[in-house]
Amino acid sequence: MIIDRYNRVHDYLRISITERCNLRCFYCMPSEGIQLTPKPHLMSKDEILDIAKTMVGMGIKKIRLTGGEPLVHKEAHQIIEGLGKLPIELAITTNGIIVDKFIDTFKKSGLKSVNVSLDTLDRDKFQVITRRDYFNRVLSNIYKLVDEGFKVKVNVVLIRDTNDYELIDFLELTKNINIQVRFIEFMPFSGNKWDWSKGVSIKEILDTVNGSYGDKLVNRIEDKPHDTCKNYQIDGYQGTFAIISSITQPFCSSCNRIRLTADGKLRNCLFATDETDLLTAYRNGEDITKLVMENIQAKVAERGGWKNFEELAKPENHNKNRSMVLIGG
Numbered sequence: 639m640i641i642d643r644y645n646r647v648h649d650y651l652r653i654s655i656t657e658r659c660n661l662r663c664f665y666c667m668p669s670e671g672i673q674l675t676p677k678p679h680l681m682s683k684d685e686i687l688d689i690a691k692t693m694v695g696m697g698i699k700k701i702r703l704t705g706g707e708p709l710v711h712k713e714a715h716q717i718i719e720g721l722g723k724l725p726i727e728l729a730i731t732t733n734g735i736i737v738d739k740f741i742d743t744f745k746k747s748g749l750k751s752v753n754v755s756l757d758t759l760d761r762d763k764f765q766v767i768t769r770r771d772y773f774n775r776v777l778s779n780i781y782k783l784v785d786e787g788f789k790v791k792v793n794v795v796l797i798r799d800t801n802d803y804e805l806i807d808f809l810e811l812t813k814n815i816n817i818q819v820r821f822i823e824f825m826p827f828s829g830n831k832w833d834w835s836k837g838v839s840i841k842e843i844l845d846t847v848n849g850s851y852g853d854k855l856v857n858r859i860e861d862k863p864h865d866t867c868k869n870y871q872i873d874g875y876q877g878t879f880a881i882i883s884s885i886t887q888p889f890c891s892s893c894n895r896i897r898l899t900a901d902g903k904l905r906n907c908l909f910a911t912d913e914t915d916l917l918t919a920y921r922n923g924e925d926i927t928k929l930v931m932e933n934i935q936a937k938v939a940e941r942g943g944w945k946n947f948e949e950l951a952k953p954e955n956h957n958k959n960r961s962m963v964l965i966g967g
């Protein structure tokens with residue numbers, strides 16, 4: 639088992655299979671764009687599958703595919719089918735634009751859980767946030783995934799004066815369909831000009847929800863072990879909502895996540911500033927399991943070592959990290 643110095647068992651691997659994306663969300667992709675890694679330095683399909691297989695042998699039980707946008711990868715179908723052969727729970731986080739073209743592949747590969755990133759229910763606002771005009775496709779694909787029986791979560795990064803006023807609209811989405819809407823506190827990454835005055839805390843979210851529905855109708859429901867979010871349900875609603883409070887109420891004590899970037903670097907935390915180059919070692923025929931254990935043994939207790947809000951809030955610290963598009967969330 640992959641255990642760190644705090645006895646946290648790491649059995650959940652998030653693999654970013656591409657740095658490319660068909661959106662340009664301002665809190666993820668720096669406005670000046672990013673320097674893409676040259677292809678020879680990126681993991682090939684076979685390298686992704688083989689490294690994943692090795693890590694499953696070490697105790698990984700769940701793999702989530704991320705990006706950039708994972709489904710724009712030219713071999714996305716083959717990668718999903720290949721991972722589907724491993725004894726794991728397979729999941730994906732997508733922006734939902736072309737997900738309808740993968741429904742059969744998901745079903746064939748046993749992929750049942752799809753997280754779709756959608757930060758607004760307003761087409762014009764969608765264009766402001768993403769710099770692209772795909773709102774209608776994303777929303778209709780969310781309904782299509784639900785109709786096809788997938789477990790759908792909608793990830794919403796809440797940003798003050800951008801989409802925070804849509805909080806209740808998103809909750810009303812859970813009234814008649816069984817989806818989970820997850821509100822994510824705005825997080826700092828290289829190039830996203832983060833400033834907490836633009837963030838909306840879990841406290842503010844709950845105050846707004848309780849103020850709107852009355853706290854008697856807002857039920858706190860059980861969190862699953864290792865959950866990154868706190869779960870709730872509006873009385874009588876089919877779906878649920880959740881809040882991911884990495885900034886104001888971090889949840890690192892039960893962290894079970896490891897990340898592998900598209901260029902084959904292992905990261906033991908979303909906010910890590912150190913990485914382990916698995917791909918070069920793999921290509922040199924070295925035993926990567928030793929490197930994985932060393933990487934996890936070096937993991938710090940909380941948020942990549944940013945002990946408190948003040949440290950996390952220092953811009954010079956954000957830029958020591960990657961931009962979100964190069965980590966995959």
Ligand code: SF4
Binds near residue numbers: 908
């Ligand atoms: S901040 Fe790092 S340690 Fe904390 S939950 Fe996220 S990945 Fe895990």
